[in-house]
Amino acid sequence: MTTKQFLDVAIIGGGPAGLNAALVLGRARKNVVVIDEGRPRNAVTRATHGFLTRDGISPGEFRRIAKEEISSYPSVTFVGDAAVAITGSDGHFQITTAQGNTITSKKVLFAVGMKDQPLDIPGLAEAYGKSAFVCPYCDGWELRDQPLVIIAKGADAMHLAPLISGWTKQFTICTNGPDELTDDQREEMQQHQVPVFDSPIRFIDSSEGIVRQVVLEDGTSIPCRGIFFKPTLVTGSDLPQAMGCSMTEMGAVVVDDFGKTSVPGVYSAGDAASRLHQAVAAASMGAFVAAAMNNEMNLEAWRRNG
Numbered sequence: 057m058t059t060k061q062f063l064d065v066a067i068i069g070g071g072p073a074g075l076n077a078a079l080v081l082g083r084a085r086k087n088v089v090v091i092d093e094g095r096p097r098n099a100v101t102r103a104t105h106g107f108l109t110r111d112g113i114s115p116g117e118f119r120r121i122a123k124e125e126i127s128s129y130p131s132v133t134f135v136g137d138a139a140v141a142i143t144g145s146d147g148h149f150q151i152t153t154a155q156g157n158t159i160t161s162k163k164v165l166f167a168v169g170m171k172d173q174p175l176d177i178p179g180l181a182e183a184y185g186k187s188a189f190v191c192p193y194c195d196g197w198e199l200r201d202q203p204l205v206i207i208a209k210g211a212d213a214m215h216l217a218p219l220i221s222g223w224t225k226q227f228t229i230c231t232n233g234p235d236e237l238t239d240d241q242r243e244e245m246q247q248h249q250v251p252v253f254d255s256p257i258r259f260i261d262s263s264e265g266i267v268r269q270v271v272l273e274d275g276t277s278i279p280c281r282g283i284f285f286k287p288t289l290v291t292g293s294d295l296p297q298a299m300g301c302s303m304t305e306m307g308a309v310v311v312d313d314f315g316k317t318s319v320p321g322v323y324s325a326g327d328a329a330s331r332l333h334q335a336v337a338a339a340s341m342g343a344f345v346a347a348a349m350n351n352e353m354n355l356e357a358w359r360r361n362g
C-alpha cells in the first residue's frame with residue numbers, strides 16, 4: 057500500500073470530463089490525481105463523433121492524446137485503479153483504491169460517467185456500438201436514409217420518432233411488449249406512416265455487429281440496417297451516493313450551476329451529473345467545474361493568508 061502526498065484535487069474518472077478538468081487544474085498549478093479504472097461507457101464504439109477537431113476519433117485514441125497533452129503539466133498524475141471508499145470532509149478527504157493505495161486531497165471531483173444496465177434483448181449486445189446506438193447526435197449521420205428500428209415505448213417512442221425522422225424517413229418502432237401509447241399517440245404515428253409493433257422481440261440478427269433484421273415473437277421480421285434504443289442507465293460509481301450526495305431519480309448526481317454536490321468540497325461533472333450525454337458536453341462541464349473548484353480553493357487560501 058502506498059500513500060500519495062496531500063493533493064488539491066482527486067478526480068475520480070478519466071473520461072472527457074475528468075481529463076478536461078485535469079487539464080484546467082494542471083494549468084492552474086493545482087496538484088491533482090486522476091484515478092481511473094478505464095471502463096468508459098463508450099468503450100464499445102469505434103468512433104466518437106461530434107467533437108470539434110476530433111470528429112470520428114476512437115475513444116482510446118482520444119484518451120491517449122488527452123493524456124499526452126496533460127503530461128505537459130507536472131502537477132497532474134494518473135493512477136490506473138478504482139476508487140472504492142472515500143472518508144473525511146471538505147479540506148481533507150481520504151480515498152482508498154482497489155489496489156490498496158491511499159490518496160488524500162482537499163477536494164473531490166466525481167467524473168465517473170454512467171453505466172448501461174445489461175441489455176436483455178438477445179442479439180442486441182453483439183450489435184451495440186457497431187450498428188445499434190443510443191444517441192442520434194452521436195451516430196445518426198452514419199445511418200442517414202437507412203432503414204432503422206427504434207426500440208422504445210410510450211413517451212420515449214414519442215420523443216425518438218420525430219427526432220430520428222431528421223436522419224431517415226424509413227423507420228419502424230418496436231415497443232417490445234405493450235406499447236404504452238395513448239390512442240392519440242397511435243394515431244399520430246399512423247399519420248406519419250410509422251409502423252409500430254408491440255410483439256416482444258425474439259432476437260436481433262446481425263453479422264459482425266451490423267444488424268440485418270429484428271425478429272419478433274409473432275413471427276414478423278423487420279429488415280433494417282441500424283437500431284436506436286433507450287438504454288437503462290445507472291451512475292458509473294456508487295461512491296457519490298455512499299458519500300451522501302443527493303441523486304436524481306435517473307441516477308445522476310445533483311449539482312448546482314458550478315458542479316457542487318450536496319456534500320461540501322465534493323463536485324461532479326460529465327455524464328454523471330448531466331442529462332446531455334456527449335463527449336464534448338462532458339469535457340466542457342469538466343473544464344467549467346474545474347475552474348469553479350480552482351476559484352474556491354484560491355479564495356480559501358487568500359482568506360486564510362489574509
Ligand SMILES: Cc1cc2nc3c(=O)[nH]c(=O)nc-3n(C[C@H](O)[C@H](O)[C@H](O)COP(=O)(O)OP(=O)(O)OC[C@H]3O[C@@H](n4cnc5c(N)ncnc54)[C@H](O)[C@@H]3O)c2cc1C
Nearest residue numbers: 069071072073093095098105139169194326327333334335
Ligand atoms: C454506444 C455509445 C456511443 C457514443 N458515441 C458518442 C459519440 O459519437 N460522440 C459523443 O460525443 N458521445 C458519444 N457517446 C457518449 C460519451 O461516451 C459520453 O458522453 C462521455 O464518454 C462522457 O464522458 P465522462 O467523462 O462523463 O464519462 P466516461 O467517458 O464514461 O468516463 C468515466 C470514467 O470513470 C471511470 N470510473 C467510474 N467509477 C470509477 C471509480 N470508482 N474509480 C475509478 N474510475 C472510475 C470509468 O471507468 C470511466 O473510465 C456515446 C456513448 C455510447 C454509450
